[in-house]
Amino acid sequence: MADTSFDILIIGGGPGGYVAAIRAAQLGFKTCVVEKRHLGGICLNWGCIPTKALLRSAEIYHYMQHADAYGLSAKDVAFDIEKVIGRSRAVSKQLNGGVGHLLKKNKVTVIDGTGKLKGGGKISVTDKDGKALPDLTAKHIIIATGARPRALPGLEADGKLVWTYFEALKPDIFPKKLLVIGSGAIGIEFASFYHTLGADVTVVEVMTQIMPVEDAEISAVARKQMEKSGLKIMTEAKVTKLAKGANSVTCTVETKDGKTQEITVDRVISAVGVQGNVEGIGLENTKVKTDRGCIVIDGYGRTDEPGVYAIGDVAGPPMLAHKAEHEGVICVEKIKGLPGVHPIDKNHIPGCTYCHPQVASVGLTEAKAKEQGYQVKVGRFPFLGNGKAIALGEPDGLVKTVFDAKTGQLLGAHMVGAEVTELIQGFVIAMGLETTEEDLMHTVFPHPTLSEMMHESVLDAYGRVIHF
Amino acid sequence: MPINILMPALSPTMTEGTLAKWHKKEGDAVEAGDVIAEIETDKATMEVEAVEEGVLGRIVVPEGTADVAVNSVIALLLEEGEDTSALDGADTSGGRAPALAAEPAKPEPAAAAPAPTPTPQPKPAGERLFASPLARRIAGQQGLDLAAIAGSGPRGRVVKRDVEAALAAGTGKAVPAAKTAAGPATAPAAAPAPAVGDPVFANMPEFEAVPNSSMRKIIATRLTASARDIPHFNLQADVEIDRLLAARKDLNGRDGADYKISVNDFVIKAVAVALRRCPDVNAAYTDDAILRFKRADVSVAVAVEGGLITPIIKDAGSLGLAAISEKAKELAAKARDGKLAPEEFQGGTFTISNLGMFGVKSFNSIINPPQGGILSVGAGEQRPVVKNGALAVATVMSLTLAVDHRCIDGATAAQFMKELKAILEDPIQLLL
Numbered sequence: 100m101a102d103t104s105f106d107i108l109i110i111g112g113g114p115g116g117y118v119a120a121i122r123a124a125q126l127g128f129k130t131c132v133v134e135k136r137h138l139g140g141i142c143l144n145w146g147c148i149p150t151k152a153l154l155r156s157a158e159i160y161h162y163m164q165h166a167d168a169y170g171l172s173a174k175d176v177a178f179d180i181e182k183v184i185g186r187s188r189a190v191s192k193q194l195n196g197g198v199g200h201l202l203k204k205n206k207v208t209v210i211d212g213t214g215k216l217k218g219g220g221k222i223s224v225t226d227k228d229g230k231a232l233p234d235l236t237a238k239h240i241i242i243a244t245g246a247r248p249r250a251l252p253g254l255e256a257d258g259k260l261v262w263t264y265f266e267a268l269k270p271d272i273f274p275k276k277l278l279v280i281g282s283g284a285i286g287i288e289f290a291s292f293y294h295t296l297g298a299d300v301t302v303v304e305v306m307t308q309i310m311p312v313e314d315a316e317i318s319a320v321a322r323k324q325m326e327k328s329g330l331k332i333m334t335e336a337k338v339t340k341l342a343k344g345a346n347s348v349t350c351t352v353e354t355k356d357g358k359t360q361e362i363t364v365d366r367v368i369s370a371v372g373v374q375g376n377v378e379g380i381g382l383e384n385t386k387v388k389t390d391r392g393c394i395v396i397d398g399y400g401r402t403d404e405p406g407v408y409a410i411g412d413v414a415g416p417p418m419l420a421h422k423a424e425h426e427g428v429i430c431v432e433k434i435k436g437l438p439g440v441h442p443i444d445k446n447h448i449p450g451c452t453y454c455h456p457q458v459a460s461v462g463l464t465e466a467k468a469k470e471q472g473y474q475v476k477v478g479r480f481p482f483l484g485n486g487k488a489i490a491l492g493e494p495d496g497l498v499k500t501v502f503d504a505k506t507g508q509l510l511g512a513h514m515v516g517a518e519v520t521e522l523i524q525g526f527v528i529a530m531g532l533e534t535t536e537e538d539l540m541h542t543v544f545p546h547p548t549l550s551e552m553m554h555e556s557v558l559d560a561y562g563r564v565i566h567f
Numbered sequence: 568m569p570i571n572i573l574m575p576a577l578s579p580t581m582t583e584g585t586l587a588k589w590h591k592k593e594g595d596a597v598e599a600g601d602v603i604a605e606i607e608t609d610k611a612t613m614e615v616e617a618v619e620e621g622v623l624g625r626i627v628v629p630e631g632t633a634d635v636a637v638n639s640v641i642a643l644l645l646e647e648g649e650d651t652s653a654l655d656g657a658d659t660s661g662g663r664a665p666a667l668a669a670e671p672a673k674p675e676p677a678a679a680a681p682a683p684t685p686t687p688q689p690k691p692a693g694e695r696l697f698a699s700p701l702a703r704r705i706a707g708q709q710g711l712d713l714a715a716i717a718g719s720g721p722r723g724r725v726v727k728r729d730v731e732a733a734l735a736a737g738t739g740k741a742v743p744a745a746k747t748a749a750g751p752a753t754a755p756a757a758a759p760a761p762a763v764g765d766p767v768f769a770n771m772p773e774f775e776a777v778p779n780s781s782m783r784k785i786i787a788t789r790l791t792a793s794a795r796d797i798p799h800f801n802l803q804a805d806v807e808i809d810r811l812l813a814a815r816k817d818l819n820g821r822d823g824a825d826y827k828i829s830v831n832d833f834v835i836k837a838v839a840v841a842l843r844r845c846p847d848v849n850a851a852y853t854d855d856a857i858l859r860f861k862r863a864d865v866s867v868a869v870a871v872e873g874g875l876i877t878p879i880i881k882d883a884g885s886l887g888l889a890a891i892s893e894k895a896k897e898l899a900a901k902a903r904d905g906k907l908a909p910e911e912f913q914g915g916t917f918t919i920s921n922l923g924m925f926g927v928k929s930f931n932s933i934i935n936p937p938q939g940g941i942l943s944v945g946a947g948e949q950r951p952v953v954k955n956g957a958l959a960v961a962t963v964m965s966l967t968l969a970v971d972h973r974c975i976d977g978a979t980a981a982q983f984m985k986e987l988k989a990i991l992e993d994p995i996q997l998l999l
Contacts, residue, residue: 439721441719506701506704507701508727532699533700533701533726534699534700535701538700
């Protein structure tokens, strides 16, 4: 008879859940993860990771097409979508196995099944065939059930002609014409992928800018570059109707001025956001409260039901894997009573989008900072002024920094251009350690690197830029 | 665990007070009911009685500390059987409770292995201080002492939220804010004052001992320091104020005048304008630099029950006489009611003390530190003067300026007096 009683039980083995489980095991808790589908969750299997694999293929394809610019020649450049997808799936599979191994190594019990709260520290579990497994009990239950694609009424995905990210990651055909609804991270990454491989892609965004959470200036630089490469972008526009044919969809798009146009495409990707998985997990058996589809928690993941916690996407935005992981660690360490555990500072959570060009940011946009009453100093440095960027053949992009004029606090950093997703964490550390502009100015950045632009952007905010 | 002895609240509105005296030393045995300390606010003094018995293990807040927040730990009492090792790591941060309360209070479900979360405590003096650059800068800008702020960051590092919590709670001040200021020379004793029971009083008549209020103690401390440490020198000038009086009569006699300008209002205005003309006198001395203020904020000494206070007419030079008059009346009334806000009596750049209404002809004042000068204003009275070789009668007022010679020299002070005299004798130039 297997163990059914645990110190900490986590429902959901995504990045929030499995990281929380490993941390809990490290702290000596007898820990269990109940996962209904894949360890690693959406992130590893249907999100962050497989899309990066696809985008890497697209990136290399792009370089091969532009080999001439580097003095190289590549003839008959082509791609095999089956193999591109195959590589992406293999990457997910490898990492999925890795998570299982890590949990085993840390002696975390993994139960394949769907967990449901019964109240009073009890969880019922059913396996994938709907058969009931023995009930489990735990002193602490962490809900980490994640999120799923949001559906707009009338524009629901059907998995055939209208895709969510699931189908877009494993397409039945390579669409010659594609329309993407929504220009958040998911939408713009898929748009970038299919566009780079040669599809005729139109992105429709209801807000005034693509990637609406990003700084307006950064978004504008990204848009200009995307449009230059031939990607079609419509902002302040919405898809009002999808008329499905046998193997095509005619989309009615209404623009700001009230005019409508019809665009016929092979496939549509609906990427209008995600919503928390709060249903079917037995919340009704507890005092757990929800708000706008997410579980209400305090800074340590605690819900209104003693002994029940929530982390990650199901506990509210920003719905990012790294936020889920960190919340999981905080939650478990708080349960343990470790000293020095602080709620996550949402202003210090970076965001990365792997479209072409890449976008990365942390903290307040210039507009948000002003809205919050800060007097700001803003620094900007273009890729054009950076030696490494020129050597790489990547002269387009911008590094922007926003400081509080009064205290020199770094309020936000925003970047667009090659490799910026790997640069942003430098500013994240700076913000976390509460450096001021002075410390950043005194920091030696290695030459020649793209990171020098971070330095120059800070210098620019204080009128001391050197290379521009 | 040692027992925390907390700063008591003497009244529901009290937020901080002075720890006036310790009646027990570290190591003294304490019985329940023993008076262990005296706490004072500007309103009252109260004895603190021990609630529990034990040994006074550590005095956290030394005698004479001002601005001690209510509910902060002032001492630790060792229970029976505890020795001083129990004091190590004791939580002495009770005063920071409001800041910590910012976290949402949730019932904590029974933890599998609960461990107490040590509350951060301020660093003892001399230890290396860990603080984020941003925390250092904000503390510097706000005049907070980082050593007095408990750090909640990794390994007790002081971070922005700690400084902001200290700011919000009003703790961590580098220099206790001055509660009141200088005034006329009711010269406080320069040497340490004798105690009430001193034999020197033995043959003197019977007396009533009026305990020193906080304000009295501050007056004593600050003016003793000022008289002892600041090299004062005085300049005197007689000013004919007949034209000023005529102008005053004219202004006050106008139809519909809803103001009544006093001679002192003219003096306030004239001093502010003269300071503007002689910015070297609108100054404060520090060991590193002379601070020359860019605005003349004139403190006006006001006698209040049990002492005096110096409310400020800010930027008096740019105010009209009616506005000055109105502001001075409002501040004096607030001062007498004890309702001045700190910013209304802290931070002036120059002080005026006027005892003319008592018929005093002239007097010297002690500088109100950190200011560089103070003007003593005597009564305006008719005096014989010589004009064009003939004896005449004029209304004359004697002014005495005391300045800090460390930052203001004789000729500089004289130039100021010259400007001041010129304005007061010819007040119409204030229109220019």
